[in-house]
Amino acid sequence: MHQLTFGDIKAATDRIAGRIRPVTLAPVDSGAIRSAGRDPLDDRAERPCEVWLALEFMQHTGSFKARGAQNFIQAHRDAGTLPEVGVTIASGGNAGLACAWAAQQQGVQATVFIPATAPAVKVAKLRGYGAEVRLVGTEYADALAACEEFAAATGALASHAYDHPLIAAGAGTLLEEIRHRIPDLDTVVVAVGGGGLFAGVATAAQHHGIRTVAVEPEHCRALNAALEAGRLVDVTVDSIAADSLGARRTSAMALNAAQQTGGYSVLVPDDEITRARQALWDHRRIAVEHGAATALAALTSTDRHRADRDLPNRPDTTSRSYRPGSGEKVCVVLCGANTDAANLMDES
Template sequence: MVEPVSYEQIVAARAVLDPVMRRTPVIASRVLSERCGRQVFLKCENLQRTGSFKPRGAYYRISRLSPDEGARGVVAASAGNHAQGVAWAASELGISSTVFMPDGAPLPKVAATRAYGADVRFAGDSVDDALVAAHEFADRTGAVLIHPFDHADIVSGQGTVGLEILEQIPDVATIVVPTGGGGLIAGIAAAVAAVRPEVRVVGVQAEQAAAWPASLAAGAPVPLDGMSTMADGIAVGRPGEVPFRHVSTQVDRIVTVTEEELSRAVLLCLERAKLVVEPAGAAAVAALATGMPTEPGPVCAVLSGGNVDPLLVTHLVTHGLRAAGRYLGVTVTIPDRPGGLVAMLEIVRDAGASVVDVIHSRTAGTLDLDEVEVFLTAETRGPQHRRELLDALVAAGYRTQVTT
């Protein structure tokens, strides 16, 4: 049977990590507090070294290797955050590292992992595929596998996040944690259970990569058949054995969020908190923003990472604006005569919306000879304003069909 991680192990990890890890800030979120009816704080692990919580566990695990193990080097598998954590920690400790990443790993994460000193190799389409390759490499070369979540030292290192939260928010009642393989939530839950067992710990998974609900129902880790989510940092097909011991007994519940909710959460962090957070790192915010019930008392949402491709940020912001009802995509049929387009755009102007894009087409088969189809994308202030703009177009006699 897998032994649980003790409070003493987490405290020991903290003694090692304090000189090298940042004590990340906790900031209040007014917008989430208003939505939840509770005081909500954000634990900003996106501001940790390498941009996520991962170096905590990686550094502690590698620091405990024997001289002989260190001489053989370490190997890891990751979509990016654990990769960077291992690469940085290994370099700090003077140990060579090899990291296997999925073929579709975000390019900035690949570049950062190499910059921290790792030899990056690619294997498969998922973290699970990369992990198989890492195991094979370890067996072949003698390198020590630094698992992303399924090891007591990893869980102990991540548990230091829980110790900090308890000190920074002494009266915290609920801690909401992005959850993939389970190392972070297991560590936080172990720390909290030892000091303040009444505090609720809630895990959040991407709906399209949620291995925990089925595993908890089965009483053991169960692999998913497949995953498809923008939240690559928590896209793990099978929970770890060590985390499972803690999550099954110390975590209040696991909830899921949709892709739209994740994109809106990324946008909320950017607009309202002025924080760059990746989709996986914003999972806790997504759950709270959609009305997840919490216990009375302060709530802490862990922002687990901020390593997001700048090109993806543009896509995420657009996706988030659409999901929040702040983009209207509509096909409008207008008269094919001089001034026809201007007249339609004046309605958009008078409604207080901003035109993002206009495509003018005469080729649709449903058009009469004196008609033109316009594909309009407009930015609005929200769902109500979006409806007002549509109503104004219809009231002016235009045929409309909403596309987004």
Template sequence: MTISREDVLAARDRIVGRVRRTPLLAPSGRDTVWLKCEHLQHCGVFKTRGAFNRQLAALEHGELGDAGIVVASGGNAGLAQAFAASELGIRATVFVPEAAPGVKVRLIEAYGAEVRRTGREYAEAHEAAVVFGQQQGATFVHAYDQPDVAAGAGTLAEEVLEDEPTIDTIVVAVGGGGLYAGVAAAVRGRARVVAVEPELAPTLRRAMEAGEPVDVAVSGVAADSLGARRIGDLAFAAQQAEPPVSVLVSDDHIVAARHRLWHEHRIASEHGAATAMAALLSGAYVPEHGERVAVVVCGANTDPTTLA
């Protein structure tokens, strides 16, 4: 299962007018790091792109029935799918782990979706969502590992290179890998991709070492958004087509990057979104002299009182 740039371009055409074209914040002084401000996307997360692409494609193909869609999510995917469903008049049921952040659950419910808390981890919520879809006839939407979802995410990379064609490298956080797979498809042959994971949730790194996706133990400050237990097939195929620069960062570095984004840029990012920036600030990824780097700040669904 793979996606191509053509899939990303088709997604871009499908979702135009439904999502925001988020700004690319230019560097200052001698800095050569741009920030793709995807935290300003509808719902405060990049996943809104894939949500609209998946649901609009399902409508085009006649896949949707009265039961609407069902998705499992640590929070952000459910939020994005609930928002898209509300905009398109589609019923949505969202399964979340019991530990899903309350701020995200409340927003999901505010968009009219039914929320069902199931299990301690995303994987358990995922299994319950699959069963629900089979029993109720709801169309299953994967949080990250479906071509339409990943291709939608990849549209942000198209924007990056349209706004600044001289970008050499795009740095993205990796959980289940939908964003990475979409970005990799969009920029293959045009820019390098740095795939950044928390040390406590290294799904892509372990898959690359094992030669296949494998389960890993998941914990840490970014587990609510980067908490998939296994890398998706799309992301694994993407690294086979063109290996990324794989980087791991500690929880301490993620926390420090999140505070840096707030204090220097007034960007209220969640820990998962700060993971990409942590690779640069910690020195885990050191750009070459003159390398022009864009860091994707992919989500803002966090408790702002923790940013002081």
């Protein structure tokens, strides 16, 4: 296993400079996010927490995945290892979009394997980037098996939705941008599927002394289950956010990053994910996919907080929310918006 390093992320930052869109940051209204309960013996004046939204869904292809895909394709182009037959990838949708976009920029073919359950909007966008789309099975694991067979038979360069150091390092460049904009950032909150975004962001965050909060749906908890078991394990995938967070197993890089950085593990139910997504639309007219809303749900979930953030990750210490402390500066990554917004209704 390649252990992701900050050097990998710095190299990725240099490699993709000028090839991706800088992240846009937006502050959350003061008082909109509740802080954690205070110690009654603490007589210091309470300072409100400061929460920012990283609007990474405005990235090329509609998600953070463009960073890793650009880093992967460009690194192979620079090394002379990009075959004429092109690249192939299995994806729930967003990684496939990013791979197809990056491949199109380099003038090579992308063949993308995705579950037949992927949203139609993602399939249409994939074809718009010139990718050959193959619908296989109902889960990411099914698409991955078919992709691996295709790569072996054709010699296509196999990319990965999350479990590759170049992909994770590219994702980690997001934290570098956020930190330059908010130099005294305390905490970054990210949704976790397979773990590429988490591995990259957590590795960069640890280098700068920034806390990372990993947020997963209750029934889509590959990283949380791995932390609980102390090893990689398969989990059942059953969540409204499964199209982007539906990995059956997290990556070894993500587990290693979580263990090394002491990141907090938070699980949120589907109803809170839906509520956070609707709130973004109602209050800001931001339409994100459920996977992106999962990160915000950690801060907005109601009556599920347990004051155990400073304890090690163990089965009995998984949090159901994250409440910032007094004066804490937090950035929540809204990672993607490849979604059908038809069910976001304006009832005002």
